[in-house]
Amino acid sequence: MAHAEVHAAQHSVHTEQQQHPIKLYLLVWGLLFVLSAFSYLVDYFGLQGYLRWSLILIFMMLKAGLIVAVFMHMAWERLALIYAIILPPLLVLVFVALMVSESNYILFTRQLFFAGGE
Amino acid sequence: MSAPIKNPAAETLPRPPGLAGLAADWASDQRTFKNVSWGKAMMWIFLLSDTFVFGCFLLAYMAARMATTVPWPNPSEVFALEIGGTHLPLILIAIMTFVLISSSGTMAMAVNYGYRRDRRKTAALMLLTALFGATFVGMQAFEWSKLIAEGVRPWGNPWGAAQFGSSFFMITGFHGTHVTFGVIFLLIVARKVWRGDFDTERRGFFTSRKGRYEIVEITGLYWHFVDLVWVFIFAFFYLW
Numbered sequence: 001m002a003h004a005e006v007h008a009a010q011h012s013v014h015t016e017q018q019q020h021p022i023k024l025y026l027l028v029w030g031l032l033f034v035l036s037a038f039s040y041l042v043d044y045f046g047l048q049g050y051l052r053w054s055l056i057l058i059f060m061m062l063k064a065g066l067i068v069a070v071f072m073h074m075a076w077e078r079l080a081l082i083y084a085i086i087l088p089p090l091l092v093l094v095f096v097a098l099m100v101s102e103s104n105y106i107l108f109t110r111q112l113f114f115a116g117g118e
Numbered sequence: 119m120s121a122p123i124k125n126p127a128a129e130t131l132p133r134p135p136g137l138a139g140l141a142a143d144w145a146s147d148q149r150t151f152k153n154v155s156w157g158k159a160m161m162w163i164f165l166l167s168d169t170f171v172f173g174c175f176l177l178a179y180m181a182a183r184m185a186t187t188v189p190w191p192n193p194s195e196v197f198a199l200e201i202g203g204t205h206l207p208l209i210l211i212a213i214m215t216f217v218l219i220s221s222s223g224t225m226a227m228a229v230n231y232g233y234r235r236d237r238r239k240t241a242a243l244m245l246l247t248a249l250f251g252a253t254f255v256g257m258q259a260f261e262w263s264k265l266i267a268e269g270v271r272p273w274g275n276p277w278g279a280a281q282f283g284s285s286f287f288m289i290t291g292f293h294g295t296h297v298t299f300g301v302i303f304l305l306i307v308a309r310k311v312w313r314g315d316f317d318t319e320r321r322g323f324f325t326s327r328k329g330r331y332e333i334v335e336i337t338g339l340y341w342h343f344v345d346l347v348w349v350f351i352f353a354f355f356y357l358w
Contacts, residue, residue: 019234022230028226033216036219036352039352039357043194043207046194056353059353060350060352060353063349067346067349071222072342080139080144081154084150085162088166089166092169099180100180100184103181106185107187110185
């Protein structure tokens, strides 16, 4: 009995919480289309160097943010859940830093010992 | 406390806002994710673990690409197609991106109609999502066949660094597998929605528990995640 009430209470919380106008989803859908088109155009026009990389990263982060915040409803979740899910992946950046340094070293040794003969 | 305590695990005291509230939620002897059901919290935690899997794949790809002395094949050229006599770089990948984004849009709307208990629209939108997903996998199969015909193998390819093939097959293969499982997951849930399982409180075949429309949102979380991963693959593998 008490268990059923708990479920009913939870249910009402969710129906209240994640009910957003369809218009919002259509807007985000449109934005994602535009951002994807922009990132495709970066390649189409053959932009190179730091301009290319920064544009790709900006469009990527904007798209990822829109998907997580609106489509996955993260913007309306509790802070406890947001931090539990968003913070750990940031640690991957530490791994990236480690691997960048390691890859540079591997490239250096390869050039030193192998590439000279090719 | 004047308000009746309905759920011992849910919030009974007012929480401080911001970081103090976050610390209070994470304090001991209580349920951390107050108003988030276990189904949803566990899907999020699964997705977090999946983030690390894909993160490591992309990292391995980055390390391989940075460490090779041979030039990396230009993805813009490798994935170009001739359509009607015009040479279009990356066109198939762009179409695949739009298909997957559209599937995310229909999925978000399906979740919305699910909470409104409109089972027909929910099921129809979920089926449309599954159709977009299947289209995506089909286009990926075309892309794989084309590259394999051109001589791309995990151990080499005609254009440059040998690691290109292994990175490509590993990353897109794993992502395609996720999409495929997502389509199956969508079809299973769409069938339940269509049959009205969540209105009649029919018990599940496997768990004997009554389902709720929340499962549509949980399925949606998985589906949006698949789209999210594609955003990163598109940026790092195809555009970089």
